[in-house]
Amino acid sequence: MVENNYWNSKIETLTKTELKKLQLKRLKSIVSHCYNNSSFYKKKFDKSNLKPSDIRNLADLEKIPFTVKNDLRDNYPLGMKAAKMDDLVEIHASSGTTGNPIIGSYTSEDMTIWEELMARTIYTAGGRKSDVLHNAYGYGLFTGGLGFHYGAQKLGSLIVPISGGMTQKQIKLIKDLKATILCCTPSFAVYLAEVMAKQGIIPSKDLDLRIGLFGAEPWSERIRERIQKELSLEAFDIYGLTELFGPGVSIECNQHDGLHIWEDHFLIETIDPKTGEVLPSGEEGELVFTTLTKNALPMLRFRTRDISVIKEEKCACGRTHSRMLKIRGRSDDMLIIRGVNVFPSQIESVVMGFPELATQYQIIVDRPGALDTFTINVELRNLELYNQINHEKLKNGIKNKIRDITSLSAAINIVQCGELPRSAGKAKHVLDLRKGKM
Numbered sequence: 001m002v003e004n005n006y007w008n009s010k011i012e013t014l015t016k017t018e019l020k021k022l023q024l025k026r027l028k029s030i031v032s033h034c035y036n037n038s039s040f041y042k043k044k045f046d047k048s049n050l051k052p053s054d055i056r057n058l059a060d061l062e063k064i065p066f067t068v069k070n071d072l073r074d075n076y077p078l079g080m081k082a083a084k085m086d087d088l089v090e091i092h093a094s095s096g097t098t099g100n101p102i103i104g105s106y107t108s109e110d111m112t113i114w115e116e117l118m119a120r121t122i123y124t125a126g127g128r129k130s131d132v133l134h135n136a137y138g139y140g141l142f143t144g145g146l147g148f149h150y151g152a153q154k155l156g157s158l159i160v161p162i163s164g165g166m167t168q169k170q171i172k173l174i175k176d177l178k179a180t181i182l183c184c185t186p187s188f189a190v191y192l193a194e195v196m197a198k199q200g201i202i203p204s205k206d207l208d209l210r211i212g213l214f215g216a217e218p219w220s221e222r223i224r225e226r227i228q229k230e231l232s233l234e235a236f237d238i239y240g241l242t243e244l245f246g247p248g249v250s251i252e253c254n255q256h257d258g259l260h261i262w263e264d265h266f267l268i269e270t271i272d273p274k275t276g277e278v279l280p281s282g283e284e285g286e287l288v289f290t291t292l293t294k295n296a297l298p299m300l301r302f303r304t305r306d307i308s309v310i311k312e313e314k315c316a317c318g319r320t321h322s323r324m325l326k327i328r329g330r331s332d333d334m335l336i337i338r339g340v341n342v343f344p345s346q347i348e349s350v351v352m353g354f355p356e357l358a359t360q361y362q363i364i365v366d367r368p369g370a371l372d373t374f375t376i377n378v379e380l381r382n383l384e385l386y387n388q389i390n391h392e393k394l395k396n397g398i399k400n401k402i403r404d405i406t407s408l409s410a411a412i413n414i415v416q417c418g419e420l421p422r423s424a425g426k427a428k429h430v431l432d433l434r435k436g437k438m
């Protein structure tokens with residue numbers, strides 16, 4: 001690989017020893033920053049009888065307690081921040097386990113780092129200044145749209161900030177502006193391919209797409225093959241989460257043999273999701289990240305719930321930063337529907353708010369074509385209600401509440417009292433029929 005294929009060759013090809021030295025320096029500094037500026041972390045450290053000076057080498061990381069999604073929820077909206085309110089310049093958000101979203105906050109220094117990370121990420125997948133980047137990730141609170149936007153601008157590419165939806169317009173602009181990079185969820189890419197095929201568009205002849213940057217939800221090698229063939233482009237997996245800036249935590253290089261994690265900004269561990277025990281690299285487990293450079297909302301040992309395997313060996317592309325294999329699944333019950341994180345408990349809280357409904361409910365997610373379908377079966381509290389209530393009004397009431405919380409439109413089915421399956425053991429509220437179709 002030639003030198004100019006790196007965004008920052010000095011950083012991307014550091015030896016492991018140099019990388020570890022940099023990580024330790026940054027770890028010590030971020031731990032002190034957390035202790036001195038975040039009451040949340042100070043309390044956590046004090047409770048464990050830990051002082052920043054106890055972190056002397058990378059192995060000492062294990063002394064620090066984990067941070068979990070619930071910490072962010074419990075400290076909603078900005079209770080975990082480690083910067084002054086006045087120094088915050090932006091926030092992003094994703095769904096939490098209840099009605100409260102998870103808020104990620106950024107100082108202007110954080111924004112500069114994120115923009116640089118995203119530029120490096122797009123560059124690693126082959127994106128260059130001369131590219132036209134069609135960005136169909138959602139703009140707004142979601143980190144996807146703006147994350148790509150900032151990175152592409154740093155790179156100097158032409159960005160088309162179309163956001164999600166408007167499929168016809170997307171296709172028209174991809175064609176007319178000669179987009180070369182497509183950024184969207186993999187399921188939207190499949191959908192675009194389907195609509196294009198119906199319109200008689202042949203991507204290899206009619207379009208200029210050459211690269212796709214797909215992430216925000218799990219996707220398989222089967223989907224990759226399909227997208228590559230149907231859209232005539234090279235598909236790259238990109239990973240990230242709101243708690244760790246957003247997209248730009250890791251990306252595949254042209255070897256497509258795992259996603260390089262930017263280890264100058266993140267420390268990575270894999271743990272046994274049941275016991276919390278740290279696993280040797282190469283073993284499958286839950287990914288745990290420590291941010292080394294984030295100021296507003298640093299994450300010390302953040303449990304992602306995402307299951308993967310870490311490969312430490314140097315990649316054939318020349319980069320030394322470790323790789324994570326494609327996400328294998330999650331260790332909690334979070335669903336990702338059309339790229340949006342949804343917890344069954346969010347749906348439950350809506351159902352429980354309607355006195356006409358029983359406590360039974362069922363969430364059915366499927367992917368009959370390219371896009372996810374999202375159906376909620378709810379059951380009436382007693383038999384008499386069936387003829388007494390206005391079904392349409394109740395359905396719309398539930399639908400609107402679900403949309404408020406998840407931003408998704410769900411199909412609601414009201415069934416008669418006693419119709420939904422009961423279980424003797426753990427209630428099974430979720431039927432994810434997408435498995436095997438992805």
Ligand code: DLL
Binds near residue numbers: 219336
């Ligand atoms: O989905 C950030 C992102 C935007 C990544 C655009 C890539 C592209 P959240 O909404 O906070 O952030 O959701 C984070 O999505 O914990 C994973 O479970 C899942 N996820 C993200 N990327 C991937 C991926 C964005 N490439 C959660 N493969 C994470 C599998 C992914 N799952």
